[in-house]
Amino acid sequence: xxxxxxxxxxNLDFYYGSSQALYDVSLTFPSNRVTALIGPSGCGKSTFLRxxxxxxxxxxxxxxTGEILFDxxxxxxxxVDVVTLRSRIGMVFQKPNPFPKTIFENVAYGLRVNxxxxxxxIQERVEESLKxxxxxxxxxxxxxxxxxxxxxxxQQRLCIARALAVKPEILLMDEPASALDPIAxxxxxxxxxxxxKDLTILIVTHNMQQAGRVSDFTAFFYMGKLVExxxxxxxxxxxxxxxxxxxxxxxxx
Amino acid sequence: MFLSRTSREKIIRRxxxxxxxxxxxxxxxxxxxxxxxxxxxFKEVSVAQFIGGHYWYPTSDPPDFGIFPLILxxxxxTVLSAAISIPLGVxxxxxxxxxxxxxxxxxxxxxxxxxxxxxxxxxxxxxMVVVAPFLQETFNLxxxxxxxNAALMLAFMSVPTICSISEDAIYSVPKELKEASLALGATRxxxxxxxxxxxxxxxxxxxxxLGLSRAIGETMVVLMVAGGAAMIPGSIFxxxxxxxxxxxxxxxxxxxxGSHYHALFATGIVLFLFTFCFNLIADQIAHKYQQTGAAxx
Ligand SMILES: Nc1ncnc2c1ncn2[C@@H]1O[C@H](COP(=O)(O)OP(=O)(O)OP(=O)(O)O)[C@@H](O)[C@H]1O
Ligand SMILES: [Mg+2]
Numbered sequence: 001x002x003x004x005x006x007x008x009x010x011n012l013d014f015y016y017g018s019s020q021a022l023y024d025v026s027l028t029f030p031s032n033r034v035t036a037l038i039g040p041s042g043c044g045k046s047t048f049l050r051x052x053x054x055x056x057x058x059x060x061x062x063x064x065t066g067e068i069l070f071d072x073x074x075x076x077x078x079x080v081d082v083v084t085l086r087s088r089i090g091m092v093f094q095k096p097n098p099f100p101k102t103i104f105e106n107v108a109y110g111l112r113v114n115x116x117x118x119x120x121x122i123q124e125r126v127e128e129s130l131k132x133x134x135x136x137x138x139x140x141x142x143x144x145x146x147x148x149x150x151x152x153x154x155q156q157r158l159c160i161a162r163a164l165a166v167k168p169e170i171l172l173m174d175e176p177a178s179a180l181d182p183i184a185x186x187x188x189x190x191x192x193x194x195x196x197k198d199l200t201i202l203i204v205t206h207n208m209q210q211a212g213r214v215s216d217f218t219a220f221f222y223m224g225k226l227v228e229x230x231x232x233x234x235x236x237x238x239x240x241x242x243x244x245x246x247x248x249x250x251x252x253x
Numbered sequence: 254m255f256l257s258r259t260s261r262e263k264i265i266r267r268x269x270x271x272x273x274x275x276x277x278x279x280x281x282x283x284x285x286x287x288x289x290x291x292x293x294x295f296k297e298v299s300v301a302q303f304i305g306g307h308y309w310y311p312t313s314d315p316p317d318f319g320i321f322p323l324i325l326x327x328x329x330x331t332v333l334s335a336a337i338s339i340p341l342g343v344x345x346x347x348x349x350x351x352x353x354x355x356x357x358x359x360x361x362x363x364x365x366x367x368x369x370x371x372x373x374x375x376x377x378x379x380x381m382v383v384v385a386p387f388l389q390e391t392f393n394l395x396x397x398x399x400x401x402n403a404a405l406m407l408a409f410m411s412v413p414t415i416c417s418i419s420e421d422a423i424y425s426v427p428k429e430l431k432e433a434s435l436a437l438g439a440t441r442x443x444x445x446x447x448x449x450x451x452x453x454x455x456x457x458x459x460x461x462x463l464g465l466s467r468a469i470g471e472t473m474v475v476l477m478v479a480g481g482a483a484m485i486p487g488s489i490f491x492x493x494x495x496x497x498x499x500x501x502x503x504x505x506x507x508x509x510x511g512s513h514y515h516a517l518f519a520t521g522i523v524l525f526l527f528t529f530c531f532n533l534i535a536d537q538i539a540h541k542y543q544q545t546g547a548a549x550x
Pocket of ligand 2: 045046
């Protein structure tokens with residue numbers, strides 16, 4: 001096993017009932033790198049992302065075959081403890097989804113469910129996570145007000161802080177900036193740069209410039225199949241396949 | 254036919270005013286009647302004696318008009334039935350919305366809703382012929398018609414409403430919130446307790462209020478299964494005589510405009526205050542959760 005590979009998939013197939021959404025996807029994700037997943041709408045990016053924290057388990061009738069190796073262990077097995085797995089693999093959703101609780105409680109939530117009870121360490125971790133997500137300055141005086149009073153961009157950074165608080169090793173981001181204005185988007189992109197010092201990031205994006213700016217590797221999906229993956233720079237300058245080039249340059253379809 | 258639009262408007266407005274006035278006026282007259290027929294009893298006993306008196310012997314000579322045992326019976330039956338129906342209804346709702354398979358939910362939900370339309374006399378009958386003998390035998394009681402039986406039957410009346418409306422509230426909690434919780438490494442139970450329930454609390458409290466309001470002031474069931482003894486209950490297995498049961502059972506025999514008759518109307522006033530307070534509190538709770546609900550969801 002390669003030490004620099006944090007997680008990889010091997011011959012991953014995914015089905016929603018009888019319709020197949022992913023075909024034989026084999027892909028590796030190096031540690032402390034950002035990998036962008038790109039492709040047209042409905043090609044299976046979200047489905048793929050949700051395989052890593054077994055979020056698709058919640059969808060009745062869904063089925064996944066193949067391997068997902070996380071630090072060498074296959075997590076696509078019934079015996080895997082998904083609760084522990086999910087505390088090691090954080091997720092940020094496309095639409096900000098803060099809990100209808102206070103800002104503080106939103107970040108503390110993951111700590112509490114993961115067994116941290118001590119009030120002081122919770123307080124410390126909340127502050128640390130909010131600083132990490134570049135939100136602390138904006139909310140430090142209103143920690144105990146409802147998180148729903150924040151702007152969309154702040155809510156999304158709160159969701160990032162919430163995910164970071166449990167110290168995941170991998171962060172899955174499904175179009176985290178799609179609902180945000182350019183300034184909030186830029187903040188989140190800067191944040192991603194910071195975060196990769198500590199964790200491995202998988203990010204779905206529809207924005208080619210964003211993929212180019214934040215990612216080290218890029219994987220292009222089309223109709224449930226992995227078409228091409230490579231270092232982002234290479235994919236954007238010299239894609240091997242015409243299909244990839246067409247998509248990236250916007251001449252797709 | 255050829256009225257101008259403004260005069261037609263005027264007529265319609267008048268019509269609505271008259272209709273509204275008649276229905277509100279009638280309700281007010283009923284209330285007035287209740288007060289006027291009830292008050293004369295206080296020429297014979299003081300308010301304190303009436304409410305605090307431990308003996309209700311309206312037909313003995315001299316009669317005793319103390320409704321304290323009846324008030325206590327009503328309170329005890331209501332509180333006990335709420336203590337049964339709220340956890341039962343809410344937990345069933347959680348099961349149906351969050352745990353049960355979709356197919357089971359689709360079958361169970363309409364069945365439960367159907368139970369909400371059971372007439373109270375049927376529930377009373379069930380309590381009389383099935384639950385009472387069962388209680389009597391299992392607990393070796395003098396009678397199975399008692400406080401516990403009445404509370405249980407009233408709970409049966411509330412549970413379907415509580416369950417069905419709570420289920421709607423729980424089911425409509427956005428999937429995104431549950432996923433956010435699970436993605437942080439929370440278990441399903443933690444997600445239910447810490448995210449789903451708080452997010453649906455306004456709907457659940459409405460469900461509880463509507464469910465309990467079906468049981469509160471309910472007459473037929475308590476008349477049939479509470480046992481009818483106007484004593485202060487010593488245990489939950491003692492027979493009791495709640496306020497509405499007393500009124501319904503005795504009104505036909507009370508001599509018109511006699512003191513017993515007035516005493517029953519005064520009992521009606523107390524019952525009215527009882528349900529009025531419940532509605533007031535219920536309104537407050539609903540209002541409170543509605544506000545925070547709107548602000549937080
Ligand atoms: N819960 C579901 N049940 C059935 N089919 C689904 C479900 N979710 C997604 N699909 C299907 O699976 C395919 C892949 O969907 P997915 O959401 O992964 O695409 P995506 O690449 O994330 O698209 P987008 O860029 O629009 O978010 C689509 O054809 C979609 O219709
Ligand atoms: Mg998607």
